[in-house]
Structures are given as structure tokens and as C-alpha cells.
Amino acid sequence: MTELRKDPxxxxxxxxxxxxxxxxxxxxxxxxxxxxxxxxxxxxxxxxPQEIFAVRKPKxxxxxxxxxxxxxxxxxxxxxxxxxxxxxxxxLYDLMNNVGAHEIIIETPKHIKxxxxxxxxxxxxxxxxxxxxIKDLQGDIRFKYALVFKNQFKESKFYINHAHSHLxxxxxxxxxxxxxLKNCHAYYAYKQRCLICDILEQEMKSGERIVDESxxxxxxxxxxxxLPFETWIVPKKHNADFTKEDENITxxxxxxxxxxxxxxxxxLDDPRINYAIHTIxxxxxxxxxxxxINEDYHWHLEIYPHLMGLTGFELGxxxxxxxLLPEVCAKLLRETPI
Ligand SMILES: [Zn+2]
Ligand SMILES: [Zn+2]
Ligand SMILES: [Zn+2]
Numbered sequence: 510m511t512e513l514r515k516d517p518x519x520x521x522x523x524x525x526x527x528x529x530x531x532x533x534x535x536x537x538x539x540x541x542x543x544x545x546x547x548x549x550x551x552x553x554x555x556x557x558p559q560e561i562f563a564v565r566k567p568k569x570x571x572x573x574x575x576x577x578x579x580x581x582x583x584x585x586x587x588x589x590x591x592x593x594x595x596x597x598x599x600x601l602y603d604l605m606n607n608v609g610a611h612e613i614i615i616e617t618p619k620h621i622k623x624x625x626x627x628x629x630x631x632x633x634x635x636x637x638x639x640x641x642x643i644k645d646l647q648g649d650i651r652f653k654y655a656l657v658f659k660n661q662f663k664e665s666k667f668y669i670n671h672a673h674s675h676l677x678x679x680x681x682x683x684x685x686x687x688x689x690l691k692n693c694h695a696y697y698a699y700k701q702r703c704l705i706c707d708i709l710e711q712e713m714k715s716g717e718r719i720v721d722e723s724x725x726x727x728x729x730x731x732x733x734x735x736l737p738f739e740t741w742i743v744p745k746k747h748n749a750d751f752t753k754e755d756e757n758i759t760x761x762x763x764x765x766x767x768x769x770x771x772x773x774x775x776x777l778d779d780p781r782i783n784y785a786i787h788t789i790x791x792x793x794x795x796x797x798x799x800x801x802i803n804e805d806y807h808w809h810l811e812i813y814p815h816l817m818g819l820t821g822f823e824l825g826x827x828x829x830x831x832x833l834l835p836e837v838c839a840k841l842l843r844e845t846p847i
Pocket of ligand 2: 703704705706707746747748806807
């Protein structure tokens with residue numbers, strides 16, 4: 510039985526019970542299972558569950574070829590789309606059912622591993638699909654937050670080497686988002702300015718942590734980056750809600766993402782990359798609670814290269830030892846040609 514359980518000390522939610530014990534011990538004994546034929550290539554539509562959404566060429570039929578971007582449910586997803594949230598307590602503990610959506614966004618019909626190797630126009634279609642799916646899931650009142658994220662691995666027979674990302678809609682707002690919202694809110698309450706707008710201004714002025722800059726986006730290694738070469742892509746024009754960006758901005762985001770990911774791939778020999786989009790939650794649980802959220806929060810995309818494992822220090826403190834100064838990482842990336 511899968512459940513969401515809240516850690517009463519830290520305040521984050523854990524998804525537990527996703528495997529039975531036989532599956533678990535099988536998994537730790539043999540975590541790597543080879544993928545045969547790629548299930549995401551055009552022409553293999555029957556291998557995946559029925560599509561939820563697709564960007565299609567005129568007259569092409571659902572679940573057949575003729576698509577540019579395709580969204581399907583994740584067959585290995587940990588959330589159940591059916592059922593009620595069932596928030597409840599057990600003594601002092603809080604828990605709820607693992608109700609949620611887990612979708613896979615297949616980013617190209619061609620067998621290409623890295624999103625950074627797609628054209629800006631194709632990446633724009635992917636970004637617009639992220640927006641459409643988040644907006645659609647917002648209509649489901651059981652959900653509080655939708656997170657877009659990517660796990661891009663090095664080429665391996667154990668992974669699907671075909672560009673795709675994940676979208677998870679959950680009945681909770683993740684702790685990291687709540688913390689960002691809280692700090693942005695406190696900054697706004699004190700200064701009547703957006704914290705991330707002020708960070709952008711300072712970063713543009715100093716320039717020492719910039720990776721790439723366009724009219725619409727700044728790509729930079731944050732002053733506080735917790736991983737080597739962690740890079741954020743942030744819109745220059747204030748906006749709390751990623752889904753409200755127009756076509757010009759989504760195309761500009763596609764270009765920034767392509768440039769930044771291409772630099773990371775080139776400099777670091779195509780490392781494992783994760784990224785996530787941090788945008789506002791679905792604002793309905795406590796109507797009026799986040800009165801200034803549209804002024805004080807600012808959506809952004811965080812890229813996490815996966816170069817080192819976690820040690821007892823990171824696990825024990827929640828803090829990170831980041832061996833390279835962010836200014837050094839930024840300079841190396843800035844000077845990497847693409
Ligand atoms: Zn493929
Ligand atoms: Zn802002
Ligand atoms: Zn963030």
C-alpha cells in the first residue's frame with residue numbers, strides 16, 4: 510500500500526510503500542534492467558499507454574505517428590490518478606493517499622537523447638506542452654502543485670535514451686517550494702520588491718556568475734549553488750506563473766535552455782542532468798492566503814548536473830559542500846563555445 514506520510518520534524522512529505530518486499534530486494538540486487546527497443550520512438554505508439562495529449566501534424570490520428578510532442582501516463586508512476594486524497598491523522602502523524610498524476614512528455618519523435626540537441630522550435634513545443642499540461646491538471650481540485658522535471662542520463666542500455674521529461678501533480682506543495690515562497694514573501698513584505706528580480710539585477714550588474722544572457726532570460730550559477738555547475742534560467746520580466754508566459758517567452762526559454770544545456774554537456778562530457786521548474790502552486794487550498802504571491806514569487810528553472818554523490822555531511826545537515834566556487838563554474842561555462 511502506497512501512502513504519503515509527513516515528517517513531523519522537517520515538514521516534508523515522503524511517498525512510501527511503492528514496492529513490495531520481493532520487488533524491493535530484487536531491485537537492490539539487480540537495479541539495472543536493460544531496455545530493449547525504444548518505446549518512445551515514432552512508430553512504437555502501441556507500446557505506451559494511450560496518449561493524454563499530443564502536438565500533432567494536421568490529419569494525423571491519436572496513438573499513431575505524425576506527432577511532434579506526445580504525453581502519456583507513466584507506467585511506472587508512483588501516484589494513482591483515481592481516488593480521494595483522504596487526508597487523515599494517525600495519532601500525531603499526518604498521512605494521505607498517494608493520489609496524483611505522473612505523465613511522461615516525449616520531446617521528439619526521433620531517437621535523440623538530449624533535449625539540448627533539439628532545435629529551439631522543437632524545444633518551444635516541449636515547453637508549451639509543459640504549460641498546457643500544468644494548466645489542465647490545475648482543473649483537478651485534488652491537486653495543489655505540479656512539478657515538471659527531467660532526468661537525463663548518460664547514454665546507457667539501462668535507460669531510455671530518448672529525450673523525455675516528467676510532470677507530476679500532487680495533493681501537496683513540496684517543502685522546497687514552500688520555503689522559497691516563504692522567503693520571497695518575507696522579502697516582499699519587508700522591501701516591497703521581488704527577491705528574484707533583485708537577485709537578477711545584482712547578477713546582471715556584477716556579471717561574474719552569468720553563463721548566458723538574452724533579452725528575456727538570464728542563465729547564471731547562483732551565488733548559493735549547492736552543486737558544482739548548478740545553473741538557473743530565470744525570466745528577466747517578473748512573472749510568478751510559468752504557465753502564463755506567452756509564445757515569445759517560451760521560444761526565448763527554449764533558446765536559453767538549449768545554450769545552457771549544450772555548454773554543460775560540452776564542458777562536463779555529457780553528464781547526468783536533472784532539472785525542475787519552480788512555479789507557483791495551484792492557489793485554492795486557502796483562498797486569499799497568499800495575497801501577494803503574484804508580486805513576491807518569480808518562476809525559474811533550476812538545472813542540477815549530477816557529478817558527485819551525497820555524503821554523511823549532506824544527509825546529516827541538509828547543507829552541501831560545493832567544491833568549486835560558483836564564480837569559477839560560471840566562468841568555465843561562459844567560456845565554453847557551443
Ligand atoms: Zn527512441
Ligand atoms: Zn520578480
Ligand atoms: Zn527554486
